[in-house]
Amino acid sequence: MKHNVLVVGGGGREHAIAYALAKSPQVGKLYCIPGNAGIAELAECRPDIKATDLDKIVEFVKAHEDIELTVVAPDDPLAMGLVDRLESEGKRAFGPRANAAIIEASKVFSKNLMRKYSIPTAEYQTFSCYDEAAKYIETCPVPTVIKADGLALGKGVIIAQNREEARAGLKEIMLDKAFGSAGANVVIEEFLTGFEVSVLAFSDGKTVIPMASSQDHKRAHDGDTGLNTGGMGTFSPQDKYTPDMAKRAMETVFVPTVRALEKEGRPFKGVLYFGLMITPSGDIKVLEYNARFGDPEAQVILPRLKNDLFDVFNACIDGTLDKITLEWDERAAVCVVAASGGYPLKYEKGKKITFGDIDKDVIVFHAGTAICPDCGETVTSGGRVLGVTALGKTLSEAKAKAYANIKKISFEGMFYRSDICKNH
Ligand code: AMP
Ligand code: GLY
Numbered sequence: 001m002k003h004n005v006l007v008v009g010g011g012g013r014e015h016a017i018a019y020a021l022a023k024s025p026q027v028g029k030l031y032c033i034p035g036n037a038g039i040a041e042l043a044e045c046r047p048d049i050k051a052t053d054l055d056k057i058v059e060f061v062k063a064h065e066d067i068e069l070t071v072v073a074p075d076d077p078l079a080m081g082l083v084d085r086l087e088s089e090g091k092r093a094f095g096p097r098a099n100a101a102i103i104e105a106s107k108v109f110s111k112n113l114m115r116k117y118s119i120p121t122a123e124y125q126t127f128s129c130y131d132e133a134a135k136y137i138e139t140c141p142v143p144t145v146i147k148a149d150g151l152a153l154g155k156g157v158i159i160a161q162n163r164e165e166a167r168a169g170l171k172e173i174m175l176d177k178a179f180g181s182a183g184a185n186v187v188i189e190e191f192l193t194g195f196e197v198s199v200l201a202f203s204d205g206k207t208v209i210p211m212a213s214s215q216d217h218k219r220a221h222d223g224d225t226g227l228n229t230g231g232m233g234t235f236s237p238q239d240k241y242t243p244d245m246a247k248r249a250m251e252t253v254f255v256p257t258v259r260a261l262e263k264e265g266r267p268f269k270g271v272l273y274f275g276l277m278i279t280p281s282g283d284i285k286v287l288e289y290n291a292r293f294g295d296p297e298a299q300v301i302l303p304r305l306k307n308d309l310f311d312v313f314n315a316c317i318d319g320t321l322d323k324i325t326l327e328w329d330e331r332a333a334v335c336v337v338a339a340s341g342g343y344p345l346k347y348e349k350g351k352k353i354t355f356g357d358i359d360k361d362v363i364v365f366h367a368g369t370a371i372c373p374d375c376g377e378t379v380t381s382g383g384r385v386l387g388v389t390a391l392g393k394t395l396s397e398a399k400a401k402a403y404a405n406i407k408k409i410s411f412e413g414m415f416y417r418s419d420i421c422k423n424h
Contacts, residue, residue, distance in 0.1 A: 002028030009073035010034040012367035012387040013295035020309040038366025079105035096270040104291040117260040124189035137166040143191040150182030194279040204321035205267030233420030236300040300333040334398040335389040341413025343383035356408030395424035
């Protein structure tokens with residue numbers, strides 16, 4: 001029997017989830033709220049409903065009795081309790097409840113959790129009072145890192161190279177409220193050096209299984225310059241992350257985090273994303289937690305996953321993840337994001353996209369795209385527009401293929417980084 005599934009979200013990550021679910025012989029019809037032009041080729045989309053409109057989504061699921069599973073992919077509806085709402089209606093949903101999604105939604109919560117359970121992370125202080133924070137940055141070591149407590153589209157982190165930048169950053173977050181109420185509290189933490197790796201893991205509340213590693217490129221422009229974005233490109237695996245590091249991360253970070261949440265009465269069922277820094281001395285420290293698949297991490301990880309994603313989602317919900325072994329395509333994957341001119345600041349929408357002759361084995365994941373209601377063409381509708389993912393025997397082969405294909409795509413104002421996975 002086939003099972004119908006709803007995916008909540010409308011970015012490249014949700015396209016990658018829909019793409020993986022569409023491959024499952026167990027999955028029947030796919031729905032997506034709101035979806036985008038690419039997802040519309042796999043799923044019935046509802047562009048008129050926002051991913052944060054919990055009432056409408058719950059209403060939609062109740063009205064469509066054929067939907068057996070709802071996958072909640074973005075951070076906002078998770079933090080707002082969409083999974084809780086669906087469960088209270090007797091519906092199956094994949095993703096953490098609000099009391100576990102808080103591990104991403106509040107950096108004060110996550111830092112205090114790590115301190116309480118001795119999970120390695122940067123030293124820090126938290127502040128709810130601007131004057132006290134302002135006093136602290138006059139004496140703390142610099143560079144220093146100032147983080148808005150709440151959700152800020154991956155942009156609420158300021159790396160201050162000196163005291164002047166720290167003063168400006170703190171003012172921006174706490175007084176000018178650049179991230180709204182997300183900046184009512186701040187974490188000010190030690191600046192760490194080393195290399196970053198993202199490890200996403202499935203968890204059923206008890207068992208935790210890491211996925212293949214990956215690395216994001218968060219700055220808008222080449223050479224890690226420009227503003228922070230949601231992510232301009234990814235590659236998987238991050239080959240500097242050795243099996244020994246993976247083993248230590250499992251023992252010191254992944255298992256302790258899932259145990260800590262369980263002990264706190266907040267069992268985590270879903271995808272737990274560990275943003276790690278491997279310091280020059282080889283220590284593993286947590287930079288951040290997310291309560292979901294990364295975007296564009298999902299666009300390099302899911303195409304490498306050989307398991308049926310529908311089975312893995314169900315195992316997380318049912319607490320049977322210990323019966324699952326993840327299997328990975330040996331090939332490497334690289335995703336390069338095409339963005340609208342001006343992103344992550346102001347950009348225009350409604351630009352017609354021309355795709356060219358994309359190689360058959362290359363996947364173009366849509367993010368901010370829509371079908372123009374007047375002309376029926378695919379047009380831009382967001383900051384990050386597309387993610388071009390290619391697989392290859394090596395990272396270097398995958399990268400060459402991703403770039404050869406993104407060059408075939410065009411829309412007015414399009415830009416992309418030319419140094420994704422640069423050292424391969
Ligand atoms: P976050 O949203 O907390 O992951 O921060 C976004 C980015 O800021 C990370 O991917 C890192 O590149 C950088 N970052 C965050 N915290 C630190 C830190 N303590 N030291 C150095 N870089 C950091
Ligand atoms: N690409 C980073 C994130 O999804 O948080």
